[in-house]
Amino acid sequence: MSRWQALQAGQVPEPRSFGPLSVTDFVRYQGASGDMNPVHHDAGFAKAAGYPGPLAVGMFAAGVMNTFGTDWLGASHVRRTRIRWKAPAFADYVLTVSAAIDALREEDGERYADIALTVTDQDGAVSVQGWMTFVVPE
Amino acid sequence: MVDPESLGARGTPFPLDVERGKCFEFARAVRSEDPAHLCGAVSHPTFLSTTLHWEKRVEGANPWALVQMSEELGMHAEQEFVFHGPPPGAGDRLIAQARIDDIWEKRSRAGHRLIFVKMVTEFRDANGALRAEAILTGVERHPPEAP
Numbered sequence: 561m562s563r564w565q566a567l568q569a570g571q572v573p574e575p576r577s578f579g580p581l582s583v584t585d586f587v588r589y590q591g592a593s594g595d596m597n598p599v600h601h602d603a604g605f606a607k608a609a610g611y612p613g614p615l616a617v618g619m620f621a622a623g624v625m626n627t628f629g630t631d632w633l634g635a636s637h638v639r640r641t642r643i644r645w646k647a648p649a650f651a652d653y654v655l656t657v658s659a660a661i662d663a664l665r666e667e668d669g670e671r672y673a674d675i676a677l678t679v680t681d682q683d684g685a686v687s688v689q690g691w692m693t694f695v696v697p698e
Numbered sequence: 699m700v701d702p703e704s705l706g707a708r709g710t711p712f713p714l715d716v717e718r719g720k721c722f723e724f725a726r727a728v729r730s731e732d733p734a735h736l737c738g739a740v741s742h743p744t745f746l747s748t749t750l751h752w753e754k755r756v757e758g759a760n761p762w763a764l765v766q767m768s769e770e771l772g773m774h775a776e777q778e779f780v781f782h783g784p785p786p787g788a789g790d791r792l793i794a795q796a797r798i799d800d801i802w803e804k805r806s807r808a809g810h811r812l813i814f815v816k817m818v819t820e821f822r823d824a825n826g827a828l829r830a831e832a833i834l835t836g837v838e839r840h841p842p843e844a845p
Contacts, residue, residue: 578729585727592720592727594750618774619747623728626743635734638785641743642778692743 564664564671564696571661573632578624579654579682581616586651589620616649621688625679628657633673633694640693646686654682662691671696700813700838702801704764709796712756714749714821716741718788724748738788743779745786746832749794749819761798765815767838775814776835782828792821792829799833809842 586600598605599615606614622643630638649655659677666672673696679688721738724745725731735742753759779785786792800816814837821830 589727592724593747594754595747619744619777620728622777623742623744623747627728627730627732630730630732630735630743635730635732635742636740636784638743638781640778640780642776643744644776645774 564698567664567673569661569664573659575656575658576628577654577656580652583614583651586617589617613650618645621649621679625657625677625688625690629692637694639695642691644689649681649687655679699768700815701766704798705801707761707764707798709761710756710758711793711795712752712759714752714792714794716786716788716790721788740785740787743785746779761796762817767836772836772838775837778833780831786829794819794821811840813838
């Protein structure tokens with residue numbers, strides 16, 4: 561968890577990679593969330609739907625991205641997260657999360673950090689974009 | 699095809715009890731080792747995705763079916779969670795209610811007709827205080843019409 565004095569606009573923490581992803585990762589997420597769509601674990605179903613294999617659950621990749629944010633700025637301090645999907649990920653992909661501080665601002669006596677996050681795959685293609693807002697203690 | 703008549707539709711309210719074991723299971727699934735997530739002091743920022751487990755227990759809880767978005771042309775484009783204070787934690791007993799909040803259209807640069815639908819789910823505590831909102835945006839993408 562970072563404090564106000566330690567933050568500045570444009571600040572970039574060390575990116576972190578996750579993977580290679582496995583279908584087990586997708587299944588664990590599906591059980592946790594309740595999204596049991598077979599496109600994420602049944603290879604025959606995924607191929608019939610036009611994919612090369614089981615597709616990562618969009619909210620799994622987004623969840624990992626959010627973990628990067630809360631590890632940096634605090635689990636109890638998050639106030640907003642927005643997720644936009646850009647391209648699918650599959651088993652064996654390695655995803656890398658990077659982030660930067662967009663803005664530091666004060667509103668109604670609270671201090672906030674707005675950050676932008678990006679999840680890229682092993683070829684550099686953007687898989688997920690995100691924006692999070694945290695309250696920041698002094 | 700999106701039915702504009704679904705705008706304003708409301709789902710039946712349903713309970714969502716935030717449980718410690720579920721907070722732990724969910725945190726592990728999204729690779730969080732933060733003790734606050736693992737013990738359920740606060741849930742992960744995307745934990746309210748677990749409404750999928752709860753809404754199935756109450757008929758009419760999810761009004762999304764009324765939108766009738768095409769399975770072939772539709773997709774989950776964006777998801778947002780807003781917290782009015784720290785995210786819910788283990789022991790919180792929330793009441794959730796979803797509504798079809800907005801439907802709008804625009805045309806992509808490539809000429810696709812894009813129909814967006816926003817569904818907002820509010821999560822309130824026993825006193826009626828708004829604790830969190832989940833905002834889902836779906837898009838139905840129609841190919842450009844032949845000239």
